[in-house]
Amino acid sequence: MRVIGVIGGGQLARMMIGPAIELGFELRVLAETNDSSARDRATTVGDFRDLDTVRSFAQDVDVITFDHEHVPSDIIVALEDAGIAVRPGSAALAVAQDKIVMRRILEELGHPLPVWAVAETEADVAGFLEANGGRIIAKAPRGGYDGKGVAVVTDAAQVAEWLDGGPVLLEEMVDFSRELAQLVARRPNGETAVWPAVETTQANGVCAEVILPAPSTDGRIIEMAAVLGRQIATDLNVTGVLAVELFETTDGRLLVNELAMRPHNSGHVTIEGSVTSQFEQHLRAICDMPLGSTGSRHPWSVMVNVFGAMDLGRYSRLTQSSDVKLHNYGKEPRPGRKVGHVTATGTDVVDTASRARAVAEIFHADI
Ligand SMILES: Nc1ncnc2c1ncn2[C@@H]1O[C@H](COP(=O)(O)OP(=O)(O)O)[C@@H](O)[C@H]1O
Ligand SMILES: [Mg+2]
Numbered sequence: 001m002r003v004i005g006v007i008g009g010g011q012l013a014r015m016m017i018g019p020a021i022e023l024g025f026e027l028r029v030l031a032e033t034n035d036s037s038a039r040d041r042a043t044t045v046g047d048f049r050d051l052d053t054v055r056s057f058a059q060d061v062d063v064i065t066f067d068h069e070h071v072p073s074d075i076i077v078a079l080e081d082a083g084i085a086v087r088p089g090s091a092a093l094a095v096a097q098d099k100i101v102m103r104r105i106l107e108e109l110g111h112p113l114p115v116w117a118v119a120e121t122e123a124d125v126a127g128f129l130e131a132n133g134g135r136i137i138a139k140a141p142r143g144g145y146d147g148k149g150v151a152v153v154t155d156a157a158q159v160a161e162w163l164d165g166g167p168v169l170l171e172e173m174v175d176f177s178r179e180l181a182q183l184v185a186r187r188p189n190g191e192t193a194v195w196p197a198v199e200t201t202q203a204n205g206v207c208a209e210v211i212l213p214a215p216s217t218d219g220r221i222i223e224m225a226a227v228l229g230r231q232i233a234t235d236l237n238v239t240g241v242l243a244v245e246l247f248e249t250t251d252g253r254l255l256v257n258e259l260a261m262r263p264h265n266s267g268h269v270t271i272e273g274s275v276t277s278q279f280e281q282h283l284r285a286i287c288d289m290p291l292g293s294t295g296s297r298h299p300w301s302v303m304v305n306v307f308g309a310m311d312l313g314r315y316s317r318l319t320q321s322s323d324v325k326l327h328n329y330g331k332e333p334r335p336g337r338k339v340g341h342v343t344a345t346g347t348d349v350v351d352t353a354s355r356a357r358a359v360a361e362i363f364h365a366d367i
Helices: 011-023 051-058 073-081 090-097 099-108 122-131 156-164 220-235 278-286 312-317 349-363
Strands: 003-007 026-031 042-045 063-066 116-119 136-139 150-153 168-172 176-186 192-194 198-203 206-212 240-249 254-260 300-307 325-328 338-346
Touching: 003 011, 003 051, 011 026, 011 278, 026 051, 042 051, 051 073, 063 278, 073 090, 090 099, 090 254, 099 168, 099 254, 116 122, 122 136, 122 156, 122 168, 136 156, 150 156, 156 168, 176 220, 176 254, 176 278, 192 220, 206 349, 220 240, 220 254, 240 278, 300 349, 312 349, 338 349
Parallel strands: 003 026, 003 063, 026 042
Antiparallel strands: 116 168, 136 150, 136 168, 176 192, 176 198, 176 240, 198 206, 206 300, 240 254, 300 338, 325 338
């Protein structure tokens, strides 16, 4: 039997459990705490920043993969040096772990990006503000997620504290018409598969809603996103699922926002929406199996995140006509926390989205 080790016990690891069972693989999780989202498969509870903990977890698995990108790169390299298959590998992951590295490498490869710069001083920030309309985006290069570590800046002093911790990434404020995400899976042998690009909506910097496929009148944007996604996965030698977050500009261009080398919130919609979900595909890809079809099972699939609380008591408020699939991450309620999602499928995008939103609203609690 294949044994897969996942570092990190969040909802992404949790959503790999079902597909692992279906494929007949054994999934083991190195979880942060006993009540981590993926606790049902947590064979180790410990610190992913501790080399001994990670090494002993990784020792007798066939392949290591990740629930998040925060594992220190020296630990990943140490696993590779010990002959353990790590997918994605350290070289690819380094690009997803640091937003400045990501910008540098993608620029070298010639991919379309927002205007960007690295600031080390407030004067650097002031100069970039001046050159970019007085309103810019600043990003902490590492450790950010869900909009934490991203700020709209109109005055250099706003970045002072961040600069104390090291260089900060600055970007032009992109005037996008919408955000898209392109999911790609790639095997070690180079085979790739792309799902149709999805449209994503962020609320306060956090993914809130996803539509599969991204509505498109002529398919041009879907094709452009697929070509770009495949090229980036190949250029960076990614193994597993890669999510490319994109801005579609008002003049019809695509710019790369950021990369995630793991299943991604924008791909949850593939669980019901696609023949092969991002979670199954990730396991196939890291095990170097043939990839599955990324075709859609319905004309439209819409995913809406549930924030705050998704307590089981609310289930009694659902009706048959709610007609959505529930995904509960088993996490303690907390304001703004992603605790689950719902997905609706259908033939009309407006009706499909409104069914998904209505159920997400039932769960949404002000706590
Ligand atoms: N250069 C930019 N211009 C306009 N909006 C941006 C820019 N960069 C990020 N954003 C907005 O902030 C969100 C979060 O930024 P992102 O870099 O993706 O951080 P995170 O790692 O938290 O997902 C994006 O999805 C987008 O809505
Ligand atoms: Mg993002």
